[in-house]
Amino acid sequence: MTNETNPSPISIAIFGADGDLTWRKLTPALYNLFLDGFLPKQFAILGVDGKPSTLEDWRERLRSGVDQFSRRGKSVDAQWQDFASHLTTYLSGDFNDAATFAALSESISGQEKAWGQSSERVFYLATPPVIMETIAKNLGQAHLMDDRQRSRLVVEKPFGHDLKSACTLNDSLLQTLDESQLYRIDHYLGKETVQNILAFRFANALFEPIWDRRYIDHVQITVAEQVGVEHRGGYYEKSGALRDMIQNHLLQILSLIAMEPPAAFNADEIRNRKVDVLRAIRPIPVDDLHHFAARGQYGPGWLEGERAPGYRSEADVAPDSATETFAALKLFVDNWRWQDVPFYLRTGKRLSQKVSQAVIQFRPVPHQSFPASASLDWQPNRLEIDIQPDEGIALRFQAKQPGVTLRLSPQEMHFRYAEAFHTDPPEAYETLLLDAMCGDATLFMRADQVESAWKVVAPVLDAWNSVTPSDFPNYASGSWGPESAEMLIAQDGRRWFQPIFPGAPASEHA
Numbered sequence: 001m002t003n004e005t006n007p008s009p010i011s012i013a014i015f016g017a018d019g020d021l022t023w024r025k026l027t028p029a030l031y032n033l034f035l036d037g038f039l040p041k042q043f044a045i046l047g048v049d050g051k052p053s054t055l056e057d058w059r060e061r062l063r064s065g066v067d068q069f070s071r072r073g074k075s076v077d078a079q080w081q082d083f084a085s086h087l088t089t090y091l092s093g094d095f096n097d098a099a100t101f102a103a104l105s106e107s108i109s110g111q112e113k114a115w116g117q118s119s120e121r122v123f124y125l126a127t128p129p130v131i132m133e134t135i136a137k138n139l140g141q142a143h144l145m146d147d148r149q150r151s152r153l154v155v156e157k158p159f160g161h162d163l164k165s166a167c168t169l170n171d172s173l174l175q176t177l178d179e180s181q182l183y184r185i186d187h188y189l190g191k192e193t194v195q196n197i198l199a200f201r202f203a204n205a206l207f208e209p210i211w212d213r214r215y216i217d218h219v220q221i222t223v224a225e226q227v228g229v230e231h232r233g234g235y236y237e238k239s240g241a242l243r244d245m246i247q248n249h250l251l252q253i254l255s256l257i258a259m260e261p262p263a264a265f266n267a268d269e270i271r272n273r274k275v276d277v278l279r280a281i282r283p284i285p286v287d288d289l290h291h292f293a294a295r296g297q298y299g300p301g302w303l304e305g306e307r308a309p310g311y312r313s314e315a316d317v318a319p320d321s322a323t324e325t326f327a328a329l330k331l332f333v334d335n336w337r338w339q340d341v342p343f344y345l346r347t348g349k350r351l352s353q354k355v356s357q358a359v360i361q362f363r364p365v366p367h368q369s370f371p372a373s374a375s376l377d378w379q380p381n382r383l384e385i386d387i388q389p390d391e392g393i394a395l396r397f398q399a400k401q402p403g404v405t406l407r408l409s410p411q412e413m414h415f416r417y418a419e420a421f422h423t424d425p426p427e428a429y430e431t432l433l434l435d436a437m438c439g440d441a442t443l444f445m446r447a448d449q450v451e452s453a454w455k456v457v458a459p460v461l462d463a464w465n466s467v468t469p470s471d472f473p474n475y476a477s478g479s480w481g482p483e484s485a486e487m488l489i490a491q492d493g494r495r496w497f498q499p500i501f502p503g504a505p506a507s508e509h510a
């Protein structure tokens with residue numbers, strides 16, 4: 001989201017340098033930023049990991065990640081060699097040991113000396129959450145975070161396991177760091193289309209006057225995945241869909257859709273407006289939970305012609321697991337703009353399609369002046385914001401069908417990123433890494449946002465935790481989730497929408 005393109009010299013130290021995230025996401029993102037000219041001439045990437053390796057082996061491993069996961073495809077030799085010369089250090093060391101941090105400090109200072117000037121310092125924790133506090137403390141003790149303006153710590157999700165642990169983690173990190181140095185990642189905020197919600201709402205005069213309870217009937221946010229838990233059974237067993245997706249990604253999308261216009265486009269102002277939304281979310285009544293929340297777990301099924309196993313047969317998953325792989329919520333935002341407008345949220349793994357979208361369903365026209373015969377297929381206006389995979393926006397409206405008789409039919413206006421801009425949007429991690437380097441925290445979560453989001457889901461987590469579901473698995477792989485999620489919305493006389501295929505207009509599914 002930053003306007004800056006050329007930050008001053010930069011040192012990026014990645015903890016968990018040999019791990020999956022660095023391999024799959026961070027290095028391809030840094031490589032693409034490099035190729036696109038967003039990195040300064042003087043930058044160094046330092047790896048820190050418990051695993052012994054040599055600098056050469058580390059570079060080779062990172063290259064294989066770039067070859068597999070970069071949006072540009074396989075790396076070109078000369079370009080890679082140029083980039084690899086900035087992968088300057090691989091430190092194999094214990095994150096509990098002060099010596100690791102002393103060595104890191106020495107490497108960074110040595111590099112800065114060679115450059116003849118100090119650098120911006122970004123420390124990226126691509127590590128399991130249990131070690132985060134220790135690393136932050138050790139960075140502090142090694143005086144690596146002393147410069148509050150130019151030293152930043154990027155923290156991956158999950159940020160805490162529940163409200164209590166998130167508050168404890170915040171307290172502990174803030175003993176070493178200033179809030180302005182902390183960059184808590186929610187990678188959904190780096191997605192092009194998620195950022196575009198702000199542009200769409202606040203750079204256009206057209207929609208804002210009708211963006212409220214008078215004109216909007218309800219909002220749906222769907223993040224559907226086809227993948228199962230893959231190799232992350234161990235993590236997912238302790239997490240589940242509500243923690244893994246709704247507490248962060250879906251609530252962030254909701255905040256962007258529901259926030260008030262910011263007075264200025266800066267990190268604090270935007271984050272203030274977003275946290276106002278989270279704070280205004282009506283507490284979910286636990287004594288009436290089934291009207292507000294639904295959970296599910298995938299069983300075996302078929303996905304795109306292939307047999308898919310049930311969650312309980314996945315690696316590192318208990319054969320009687322009660323972890324939810326699907327969650328749906330109905331939320332209300334208690335303020336003047338949104339009073340009594342339901343926000344339906346759902347997410348799940350092993351669903352029929354990979355699709356993330358927000359749908360704004362407008363109210364019907366107040367008076368139907370056309371004869372009934374003209375409007376057999378009458379549908380109120382609907383705005384669909386497609387976050388992935390086919391990024392774009394579609395607006396449904398009524399049009400007269402050509403002909404001598406008066407017949408109306410619903411039509412769509414489409415905006416597709418790929419068609420409009422003829423360019424691949426950057427990966428979320430490219431945007432977020434560049435922002436962290438430039439010190440723009442707009443797209444990162446502040447302590448109060450994380451805690452407010454945990455408060456929203458806390459009653460459901462507690463209630464689900466206290467009652468073991470008797471019907472798991474309750475949806476087949478390749479379906480659209482459990483019956484209870486259909487009931488959650490059907491009880492209000494509404495239905496879930498999703499595109500029939502990516503690029504197609506939203507439609508109800510039977």
Ligand code: BG6
Pocket residue numbers: 157225244245356
């Ligand atoms: C992560 C979750 O935050 O987001 C994963 O931990 C999930 O379980 C992933 O698969 C989805 O991200 P994306 O960008 O593929 O929609």
